[in-house]
Amino acid sequence: MKGKLIELTIKEAHKLIKDREISAVELTEGFLARIRDVDAKIKAYLTVTPELALAQAKAVDDFVAKKQEIGLLAGIPGTIKDVLMTKGIQTTAASKILENFNPPYSATTVDKLLDQRAVLLGKTNCDEFAMGASTENSAYFESRNPWDLQRVPGGSSGGSAAAVAASEAMFALASDTGGSIRQPASFCGVVGLKPTYGRVSRFGLIAMASSFDTVGPITRDVKDAAIVLQEIAGSDANDSTSLKKDVPDYLKALERPIKSLKVGMPKEYFIKGIDPTVEKVVREAIKKIEGLGAELVEVSLPHTQYAIPTYYILVPSEVSSNMARFDRIRYGLGRDKFGEEVKRRIMLGTYALSSGYFDAYYSKAAKVRTLIKQDFEEVFKKVDILVTPTTPSTAFKFGENINDPLKMYLADIFTCPVNLAGVPAISIPCGFADGLPVGLQVIGPHFDEERVLNVAYHYEQSTDWHNQKPEI
Amino acid sequence: MKYDVIIGLEVHVQLKTKSKMFCRCSASVWKAQPNSHTCPVCLGLPGALPVANEEAVREALKIGLALNCQLLNRAKFDRKHYFYPDLSKGYQISQYDLPFCVNGWLEVDGSRIGVTRSHLEEDTGKLVHDDKNSLIDFNRSGIPLMEVVSEPDIRSPQEARLYAQKIQQIVRYLGVSDADMERGSLRVDANVSLQKPGKWKVEDGKVLGVVNNELNPKVEIKNMNSFRSIERALTYEIERQLQLFEKEEKLSQETRGWVEAKGITVKQRSKEFAPDYRYFPEPDLPPFVFKNSYFEVIKKEIPELPDQKINRFYHDYALEIKEAEIVTATKELADWFEGAVKAYAQTEKEGTTYDHIDSWKVKLIYNWVSGELLRRINELQVPLGEVKVTPAQLAELLYLIDKGEISSTIAKEVFAEMFKTGLDAKKIVEEKGLKQVSDEIQLREAVREVINLNPKPVADIAVGKKEAKGFLIGQIMKMTSGRANPGLVNKILEEELG
Known part of the structure; x- marks a missing residue:
């Protein structure tokens, strides 16, 4: 039974807990046992919080025993990427500079999960301050891809994606600045949703690039992603960039018919350099969507080629500013504790913002960003949704890209334009290439997570990819 | 003098809003326990985000209007980067190219002093030094601060003082600040240079040379903590620069601190090492878009100045x-x-x-x-x-x-x-029985008694020495504890003396 318990989806587990067929404690114990069994291999967790998790689970069981109403996430064990502040639980951003940092407050999204009585298993590994695409930049250790331990789980939310893929958590709360949710979800064969910028509060998310950062879920399937998004979405008085906009019913949106929906394939996302086996899998997936009744249209996002250079000017600029507070005075540890990638971005950004260079770099990039945003706005006048590969390749091996920052940056080539534009996107499993998972990216217009989830859900329900599990 | 004195002032005014600029901490921190008015936002903890205080924005706009400024329909906050231990985030949220208020003026003693701009920012924490340690108190961190930058239109230390006092008076009239220099809720920095007449001009708030763009360097003075010290420091600094020119020594562009006790300015840092603030738009705060109708509402809230x-x-x-x-x-x-x-x-x-x-x-x-x-x-x-x-x-x-x-x-x-x-x-x-005595009988009695008691002055009056009459009136007032009706006393005295 234990083996099966940890493979449940949120929706399934919720029903069992509510009907008292299983207890939340039992479920939590199952996950804690799983972490004990496999995390030495996967190394997804930076911190595990068994006592807290069991106490939270116990409270849910007491609730159910008193026949009180519980929400969908009550008693559901999840993990939090270590860039989200958790009150009283060490939060390091996988950096040595925040080693032993114990936050006095929790992120709004974390509080929302706790209010729903979700069970917190621990904090998962990532690249240092979410800068990277493999978890190789974690100052503590690398997380491994459950499908092939020789390969990276992707990044920056690699620990979170690996935990969900290896059934070490039912869901993860993570962050996406240029692909940090979608790319590892794609590499690990799970679902990763990056909401619209402004849909979910950033308060308590350790900022990497403030105008790009978003918080979203990594889950087993699309329905679970909708459930988590439902709980974390909404405006926050503590985040001026969160929009005052009603949160729709995402679960309801899943079932809407997709017949005669116009699905765009941006030609700039099917180019030379993309791994041919990945391209083949993605094209088949898109054909499947066409088979479900959608109309395929080839479209163009003409400024796509400028996305990476634009991203890598604006993001480091904001990084250099956001990292300035770690100046040894307040957190005790000095800047020598920063890893190579963090230092690289601080230097790039400081340079781009310097007087005499600001106009040529930052201002120019900000203008190009507007053009990229307009590309999306234009294309969504013609089509309802876009489909692309999430990444140009499957999970790479440790060390393969780490000494070539530019090559590592290209892992974000299909995901970072989405962050430049601020639109929502999801990565869902769409097959395998040489035994490794491939992700399909579905991109929607601003604040239309419903459409994104809707299309992803219909595709998912017509396939079996999300039910595939790695053998560890 | 062979030179024109050119002074520009930067005046910082702490706003007395209920809460701080970007968080909900109370902004009344005077004499509070160190670090008792802090939260993740004003401590600059990772993950914390600023939310602009609407009351502070309103007050900033009011100040702008009172300084005859143009209010910009589009304004925004920017990040200003520099390192200092009392700066919790490594940057200060300020306003760079789109401040709330621009192009104003103030009339000081008959001359019009231009106000280049007026913008809103957050105050920093405060360093406290004792024998062994330097400590940081973040209570002040995040208190709204309005910076008013003048044009280089001020021509004397006295005018500089009057200008600063006028700003104090105005913000106090508006009720938006205590503007107390001793408490640091009004702070003034001055820029001063001496230029040859006819060899300079002002453009976009900057002093420019007319020929070959050659100008004497300007000096920034800080640490002046009273209106008197503004005048004293500038007087001292002008004299110092004059003497350097007379000795044909080189004056360098630098920041100098006023030392009140000694009455001198001393070099703090040279301008070559001035920090590059690397301003960029604050991504955590959406830009402001104001309607003119909003400005009209604010205008109505401004009292008579x-x-x-x-x-x-x-x-x-x-x-x-x-x-x-x-x-x-x-x-x-x-x-x-x-x-x-x-x-x-x-x-x-x-x-x-x-x-x-x-x-x-x-x-x-x-x-x-x-x-x-x-x-x-x-x-x-x-x-x-x-x-x-x-x-x-x-x-x-x-x-x-x-x-x-x-x-x-x-x-x-x-x-x-x-x-x-x-x-x-x-x-x-x-x-107290202080009512004036206007009872003629009562007063006539008193007058007669005084006449009887003072034969000498009475005789003097008789021979035309009029001043003696004042003495007699004084005596009558004394007798009535000052309550006698003076007009009536005068009349009765005339009658009695015949």
Whole structure:
């Protein structure tokens, strides 16, 4: 039974807990046992919080025993990427500079999960301050891809994606600045949703690039992603960039018919350099969507080629500013504790913002960003949704890209334009290439997570990819 | 002098909003336990985000309007980066190219001083040093701070002081700041340079050379913590620069600190090492888009300002400009003065509504306010708000003089008592038996007695020595404890002396 318990989806587990067929404690114990069994291999967790998790689970069981109403996430064990502040639980951003940092407050999204009585298993590994695409930049250790331990789980939310893929958590709360949710979800064969910028509060998310950062879920399937998004979405008085906009019913949106929906394939996302086996899998997936009744249209996002250079000017600029507070005075540890990638971005950004260079770099990039945003706005006048590969390749091996920052940056080539534009996107499993998972990216217009989830859900329900599990 | 003195000021005004600029911490931190008014936002903890305080933004716009600025429909916050231990985030949220207010002016002593811009930012924490350690108190971190940057239009240390005082007066009128230099809620930095006449001009707020763009360097002065020190520091600095020029020594562009105790400025850092602030738009705060109708609403909230009040008092009450300046020094005093004027007019007309008052009566009130009231306030160091006597009570006191119930000499005594107790003049006069004696029989008795007791002065008067009469009146007043009706005493004395 234990083996099966940890493979449940949120929706399934919720029903069992509510009907008292299983207890939340039992479920939590199952996950804690799983972490004990496999995390030495996967190394997804930076911190595990068994006592807290069991106490939270116990409270849910007491609730159910008193026949009180519980929400969908009550008693559901999840993990939090270590860039989200958790009150009283060490939060390091996988950096040595925040080693032993114990936050006095929790992120709004974390509080929302706790209010729903979700069970917190621990904090998962990532690249240092979410800068990277493999978890190789974690100052503590690398997380491994459950499908092939020789390969990276992707990044920056690699620990979170690996935990969900290896059934070490039912869901993860993570962050996406240029692909940090979608790319590892794609590499690990799970679902990763990056909401619209402004849909979910950033308060308590350790900022990497403030105008790009978003918080979203990594889950087993699309329905679970909708459930988590439902709980974390909404405006926050503590985040001026969160929009005052009603949160729709995402679960309801899943079932809407997709017949005669116009699905765009941006030609700039099917180019030379993309791994041919990945391209083949993605094209088949898109054909499947066409088979479900959608109309395929080839479209163009003409400024796509400028996305990476634009991203890598604006993001480091904001990084250099956001990292300035770690100046040894307040957190005790000095800047020598920063890893190579963090230092690289601080230097790039400081340079781009310097007087005499600001106009040529930052201002120019900000203008190009507007053009990229307009590309999306234009294309969504013609089509309802876009489909692309999430990444140009499957999970790479440790060390393969780490000494070539530019090559590592290209892992974000299909995901970072989405962050430049601020639109929502999801990565869902769409097959395998040489035994490794491939992700399909579905991109929607601003604040239309419903459409994104809707299309992803219909595709998912017509396939079996999300039910595939790695053998560890 | 062979040189034109060119001074520009940067004035920082701490706003007294309920909460801080970007968080909900209380902004009343004076003398509070260090770090007791802090939260993740003003401590700059990872993950914390700023939310702009609407009250502070409103007040910033009010200041802009009061400084005759143009308010920008599109404004935004920017990050200004520099390293200092009291700066919690490694950057200060300030405003760079789109501040709330631009292109204003202030009239100071007949000359118009341009205000380049006025923008809102957050204050920093404060370093506290003891023998062994340097400690940081973040209570001040995040308190709203309005920076007002003047054009280089100021031509003397005295004018600089007056300009700064005028800003203090205006923000106090607006009620948006305590603007107290001693407490640091008003802070002033000055830029000063000496240029050859005709060899410089001002463009976009900057001093430029006319020929080959050659200019003498400017020096920034900091650490001036009183209005007097602004004037002293600038006077010192101008003299220092002059002497350097005379000795043909090189003046370098630098920041100097004013050392109050020694009365000198000392070098703090040279401008070559000035930090590159790497400004960029604050991504955590969406830009502001204001409608003109919003500005109109704010405009209506601005009270009558000192210049308008002086003008009105000059026209409506026929006060001299100097007199009007004195009674409009603070809004509270001006209101007190005007309250007394209106009450006096009403008392005179016994309850009818105020429409006109004789100018001599206004002058009378002016004399009492600038004399008795201010003298006591200054002597006892009580703020006007805590003064017990009300404007209406002063009016009533003056009415008693008019009716001949008390003399002006007695009135001063009564006022002193009113100031102390807050009681009505009438009551004090009754209780202390200060009512003027106008009973002819009673007074004639007193006059006769004085005449009998003072044969010598009486004889002097007889031979034409008029000054002796004053002595006799004095004696009569003394006998009646100053309560005798002076007109009546005079009349009876004339009669008795024949």
